[in-house]
Amino acid sequence: MSGRQTRPLQGAALLALSALLFALMGVGIRELSGSVNNESVVFFRNAVGLLLFLPLLLIKGVRPLRTTRLRAHLWRTGYGLAAMYCFFYAIAHLPLADAMLFTYSAPLFTPLIAWWWLKEPLNPRILLTSLLGLAGVLLVARPSAALFEGQALVGLAASIMAAFAFVSIREMSDTEPTYRIVFYFTLFSTLASAIPLLWAWQPLDSHTLLLLLGIGLLATVSQLIMSQAYALAPPGLIGPVAYLAIVFAGVIAWWRWGETPGLTSLLGAGLIFSASLLAILRRKA
Numbered sequence: 001m002s003g004r005q006t007r008p009l010q011g012a013a014l015l016a017l018s019a020l021l022f023a024l025m026g027v028g029i030r031e032l033s034g035s036v037n038n039e040s041v042v043f044f045r046n047a048v049g050l051l052l053f054l055p056l057l058l059i060k061g062v063r064p065l066r067t068t069r070l071r072a073h074l075w076r077t078g079y080g081l082a083a084m085y086c087f088f089y090a091i092a093h094l095p096l097a098d099a100m101l102f103t104y105s106a107p108l109f110t111p112l113i114a115w116w117w118l119k120e121p122l123n124p125r126i127l128l129t130s131l132l133g134l135a136g137v138l139l140v141a142r143p144s145a146a147l148f149e150g151q152a153l154v155g156l157a158a159s160i161m162a163a164f165a166f167v168s169i170r171e172m173s174d175t176e177p178t179y180r181i182v183f184y185f186t187l188f189s190t191l192a193s194a195i196p197l198l199w200a201w202q203p204l205d206s207h208t209l210l211l212l213l214g215i216g217l218l219a220t221v222s223q224l225i226m227s228q229a230y231a232l233a234p235p236g237l238i239g240p241v242a243y244l245a246i247v248f249a250g251v252i253a254w255w256r257w258g259e260t261p262g263l264t265s266l267l268g269a270g271l272i273f274s275a276s277l278l279a280i281l282r283r284k285a
Contacts, residue, residue: 011233012241014225019245021222026100026245027252028215029088036208038088039200041215043193045084048216049186049223056179065183072172073184079165081189086158093151101137102155104246107239108134109163117167120234125278133240133275139268166230166239173231181227186220240275247272 029041056064067073083106090099108130115122172181204212229238247269254260 006234006237007232008237011229011231012238014229014232015238015241016244018222018226018229019242020248021218021225023245023248023252025215025218025222026249027256028211028218032208032211032215036204036212037200037202038085039193039196040202040204041212042081042084042088043190043197044212045216045219046186046189046193048213049182049220050190052217052220053179053183053186056183065180067176067180067184069172069176070184072168072176073181074188076165076168076172076181077185077188077192079161079168080185081192083158083161083165084189086154086161090151090155090158093154099155100246100249102152102159103162104137104243105134106159106162106166107242109160110166110239113163113167114170114234118171118234120170120237126237129240129275129278132271132278133243136268136271136273136275137243137246139264139271166226169227169230170234178224178227178231182220182224185223240272240278243272243275 025045032041087099087103090102111120111122111126111130114120169181250265250269
């Protein structure tokens with residue numbers, strides 16, 4: 001690619017699809033949370049993605065994966081893997097609603113980081129849309145008093161690290177295609193997340209292994225789609241669309257576990273949709 005593209009409609013649509021797949025991945029993680037440790041989930045989430053690149057390597061060789069921006073890929077991996085571990089820690093030590101709030105509040109930080117890092121435009125409308133989406137997340141998640149405890153800082157770190165990861169994808173998109181960004185992320189993340197298994201490995205039955213493989217597949221496909229979305233449009237422009245993941249998760253939770261959303265959740269969902277619609281319709285300033 002000769003330069004960064006700006007196609008907000010296509011980017012927003014892809015980000016919405018990515019949000020749906022991430023929500024499905026979260027359901028799988030919740031199903032396994034009582035029997036599988038976080039170290040195993042993180043490792044399989046990355047290792048499965050790396051395996052999916054084997055056909056490309058066998059057919060095309062290593063040539064399509066050659067890069068001159070290895071340092072940028074390492075930074076992107078560091079941000080993404082740190083966000084992943086912090087998020088799983090938050091799930092283990094905070095109420096689920098609080099952990100989900102932290103995860104999907106990352107778009108609040110992406111416009112600020114993109115403005116500081118990439119000099120992307122930052123105007124009052126972008127800030128308003130981000131705050132509107134965050135208000136919707138607060139209403140849907142209805143965080144408890146645990147939000148203000150010390151462990152909540154880990155959840156906050158997950159949001160900030162995820163925001164840095166999103167912006168780093170945008171920063172590389174002028175020279176690096178989506179598949180290359182995701183390949184190096186899965187490669188470096190698999191190698192790094194394998195280290196804790198030296199002391200945290202646990203036996204897995206066939207059912208658990210299938211669920212872990214499914215989580216890894218959903219994560220990789222959604223990662224590819226998300227990377228393409230942020231390559232097509234600035235994070236500050238389409239970032240609030242990621243809030244749809246919490247709506248998708250709420251619908252699935254109602255269907256799977258009979259969790260019925262209250263009035264505040266429905267109001268929050270309306271705000272999320274409004275923020276996402278504004279993100280789609282507005283244009284780069």
